[in-house]
Amino acid sequence: MTTLIYDGTFEGLLTAVFEIYTHKLQHVKIQKGEWLSTALFEDVIKVITDQTRAGRVLQGLQKKLSAGALQRLYAVHMAGMDEQDAVIVGYIRYVIDTNQNVEEDYGNKYVLRVAEMVRMLRREKHRMEAFIRFQKLQDETFYSAIEPDFNILPLLSKHFKDRYTDQKWIIYDMKRNYGLFYNLHAVEFIALDFSTSRPDNVISTYTEDEGLYQNLWKNYFQSVNIPARKNTKLHMRHIPKRYWRFLTEKI
Amino acid sequence: MLFEILKILVNLIAMDEVRITEKLNILADAAKYDVSCSSSGSKRKNENGGLGNASNGICHTYTEDGRCVSLLKILLTNHCIFDCAYCVSRKSNDIKRAAFTVQEVVDLTINFYRRNYIEGLFLSSGIFKDADFTMERLVRVAKKLRTEHNFNGYIHLKTIPGASDDLMREAGMYADRLSVNLEMPTEEGLKLLAPEKNRQDMIAPMSFLKNEIIQRTEEKALFKKAPLFAPAGQSTQVIIGATPETDLQVLHTANHFYKNFNLKRVYYSGYVPVLSDVRLPALNTSVPMVRENRLYQADWLMRFYGFKVNEIVDNHNPLLDLDIDPKLSWGLRNLHVFPIDINTADLQLILRVPGIGLLSAQKIVSGRKFGKLNWDQLKKIGVSLNRAKYFITCNSPRFERRDLTGTAIKQYILSQSQSKYLKNSVTQLNLF
Numbered sequence: 001m002t003t004l005i006y007d008g009t010f011e012g013l014l015t016a017v018f019e020i021y022t023h024k025l026q027h028v029k030i031q032k033g034e035w036l037s038t039a040l041f042e043d044v045i046k047v048i049t050d051q052t053r054a055g056r057v058l059q060g061l062q063k064k065l066s067a068g069a070l071q072r073l074y075a076v077h078m079a080g081m082d083e084q085d086a087v088i089v090g091y092i093r094y095v096i097d098t099n100q101n102v103e104e105d106y107g108n109k110y111v112l113r114v115a116e117m118v119r120m121l122r123r124e125k126h127r128m129e130a131f132i133r134f135q136k137l138q139d140e141t142f143y144s145a146i147e148p149d150f151n152i153l154p155l156l157s158k159h160f161k162d163r164y165t166d167q168k169w170i171i172y173d174m175k176r177n178y179g180l181f182y183n184l185h186a187v188e189f190i191a192l193d194f195s196t197s198r199p200d201n202v203i204s205t206y207t208e209d210e211g212l213y214q215n216l217w218k219n220y221f222q223s224v225n226i227p228a229r230k231n232t233k234l235h236m237r238h239i240p241k242r243y244w245r246f247l248t249e250k251i
Numbered sequence: 252m253l254f255e256i257l258k259i260l261v262n263l264i265a266m267d268e269v270r271i272t273e274k275l276n277i278l279a280d281a282a283k284y285d286v287s288c289s290s291s292g293s294k295r296k297n298e299n300g301g302l303g304n305a306s307n308g309i310c311h312t313y314t315e316d317g318r319c320v321s322l323l324k325i326l327l328t329n330h331c332i333f334d335c336a337y338c339v340s341r342k343s344n345d346i347k348r349a350a351f352t353v354q355e356v357v358d359l360t361i362n363f364y365r366r367n368y369i370e371g372l373f374l375s376s377g378i379f380k381d382a383d384f385t386m387e388r389l390v391r392v393a394k395k396l397r398t399e400h401n402f403n404g405y406i407h408l409k410t411i412p413g414a415s416d417d418l419m420r421e422a423g424m425y426a427d428r429l430s431v432n433l434e435m436p437t438e439e440g441l442k443l444l445a446p447e448k449n450r451q452d453m454i455a456p457m458s459f460l461k462n463e464i465i466q467r468t469e470e471k472a473l474f475k476k477a478p479l480f481a482p483a484g485q486s487t488q489v490i491i492g493a494t495p496e497t498d499l500q501v502l503h504t505a506n507h508f509y510k511n512f513n514l515k516r517v518y519y520s521g522y523v524p525v526l527s528d529v530r531l532p533a534l535n536t537s538v539p540m541v542r543e544n545r546l547y548q549a550d551w552l553m554r555f556y557g558f559k560v561n562e563i564v565d566n567h568n569p570l571l572d573l574d575i576d577p578k579l580s581w582g583l584r585n586l587h588v589f590p591i592d593i594n595t596a597d598l599q600l601i602l603r604v605p606g607i608g609l610l611s612a613q614k615i616v617s618g619r620k621f622g623k624l625n626w627d628q629l630k631k632i633g634v635s636l637n638r639a640k641y642f643i644t645c646n647s648p649r650f651e652r653r654d655l656t657g658t659a660i661k662q663y664i665l666s667q668s669q670s671k672y673l674k675n676s677v678t679q680l681n682l683f
Binding site: 102104105106107108109112126129130131132133134135136142144162163164165166167209212213215216217219220221222223224225226227228229230231232233234235237238239247248249250 | 268271272275276279280282283284296297300301302303304309310311312313314315316317318319320323324359362363365366367368401521523524537538540614615617618619620621622624628631632
């Protein structure tokens with residue numbers, strides 16, 4: 001067993017794959033972050049991210065995978081899921097070691113696992129598209145704070161830009177402390193300083209009618225319920241509790 | 252003095268808030284029995300730099316009964332000249348009445364949409380004065396949203412039976428989806444509960460819209476600039492459990508309208524007993540949620556799985572089995588088709604295996620090109636083996652060798668599954 005330590009970037013991971021083939025390694029463990037010089041690891045390679053080497057692996061992948069499959073792999077890497085690196089490296093090795101395009105080989109555990117991860121990612125993205133609640137601030141910006149399970153903010157940009165073209169908006173990821181800001185022209189990444197207030201508390205800067213529409217929405221939510229059909233289990237499955245504190249109608 | 256004026260103004264605003272809140276409560280409450288909440292199937296893009304778009308449909312929240320909330324679903328008014336037995340807004344029912352102005356609906360829609368609460372508006376109405384008068388108001392809301400507010404979100408309008416062709420055509424220019432509710436699965440049912448209504452009045456607008464949609468689609472194919480016309484098509488709703496129709500009748504009606512009117516969806520609404528009437532089930536009757544669920548499953552089999560309606564229900568089996576899903580029922584009645592080999596069978600046949608859904612079937616067909624699949628892989632792909640195992644073989648020496656009868660298989664499956672398949676359980680599957 002050899003442990004490869006890399007810097008957490010996608011290029012770094014591709015460089016790690018290059019090292020695996022250079023050293024003809026079989027069983028590997030992929031680890032993100034700093035190399036701690038201890039005797040814990042018997043066999044450790046510190047991967048130094050290298051554009052040329054990463055580029056060669058990427059080229060190899062481009063030959064055997066569709067553009068979509070490669071994009072999905074990149075999105076999974078960015079997501080910050082458990083065990084994702086081991087799965088991605090396993091997937092890449094399987095692609096390289098096979099002569100045909102294997103992206104639909106759902107009998108293979110890596111291909112299937114990547115497909116599952118993509119599904120989890122898409123679901124979270126879709127949930128955010130549904131559960132984001134904007135609050136209108138005095139300067140006409142529509143503001144929303146979220147805590148998604150995975151790092152999906154970059155995947156949200158297009159949806160909200162296409163939809164809310166004529167209003168300024170901010171979507172802020174409180175877990176990862178960065179956000180998207182649409183300024184009526186383009187979407188940019190921002191980091192806000194919340195040293196004086198909490199990112200999910202912006203009541204003091206509401207526009208005048210914000211309270212009215214929040215109340216109307218809460219009322220609407222109550223009115224459309226049919227008590228004779230109560231089904232709490234189904235309700236909870238659709239909106240898991242961890243999302244409630246961001247939903248105007250559930251607060 | 253100034254202070255006094257301010258105080259009056261503040262009071263006025265507060266009164267306005269109370270009034271609009273009360274209206275919303277009454278008119279949302281009256282609209283909730285319309286089960287359609289789909290916001291998908293349109294392709295309206297935000298090309299004018301305005302607000303919103305409509306494409307794939309998003310459920311923004313779910314009510315405590317587990318239904319999707321995607322649209323602001325309200326009535327323009329619950330004043331109504333009709334007296335249909337099943338409807339809360341019927342003339343003789345002693346309830347609070349209210350009516351929105353066109354501007355109020357527009358403001359609510361825009362402000363809810365901007366906050367990402369909704370995908371758009373679903374506007375229906377009680378019939379006041381006459382059909383054209385009501386329809387004209389509905390169209391005016393949609394027109395205002397589209398032309399004055401550059402709104403490109405989803406709009407679903409109810410078409411009022413008996414409205415003129417001109418108004419219907421105009422509705423189609425602004426709305427994404429139009430719908431006329433059939434209300435009862437059969438003409439007899441309608442006669443019984445809504446004697447003032449006429450099924451022909453409902454079918455006439457449906458055929459008008461069908462022809463109009465076909466014509467506009469052809470135009471669109473020739474001229475890219477041709478305007479959209481109800482791009483999400485038309486749908487309808489039938490109430491089940493209020494009248495004694497069998498599932499055979501309900502599904503044949505649905506099939507008829509899918510085939511002859513190009514409907515996008517037929518919705519089945521389990522009757523919620525809200526009114527006391529000798530013609531209706533008693534007030535303490537429970538909502539037929541399991542039956543409703545089975546009807547939707549049957550509907551899916553017809554639309555996505557290649558089943559014909561008479562394979563699902565026939566004269567010998569006029570009712571869907573409430574204990575098990577309709578595909579499993581079909582499988583048990585047709586054991587001579589099985590077992591099939593998952594590694595060689597056609598996609599069409601794999602889709603017919605109980606416990607295998609659309610996505611799993613596609614994954615199986617893709618995956619098996621790379622090597623034969625075994626039980627473990629099928630399970631990981633997402634196949635429900637507890638049902639499927641009686642109907643398939645795969646790359647494994649283990650398979651069901653006993654010559655089991657349909658009844659025995661059903662018993663095995665039911666004994667393994669928990670409350671999900673028990674009669675009268677409150678579980679309802681995800682439908683929308």
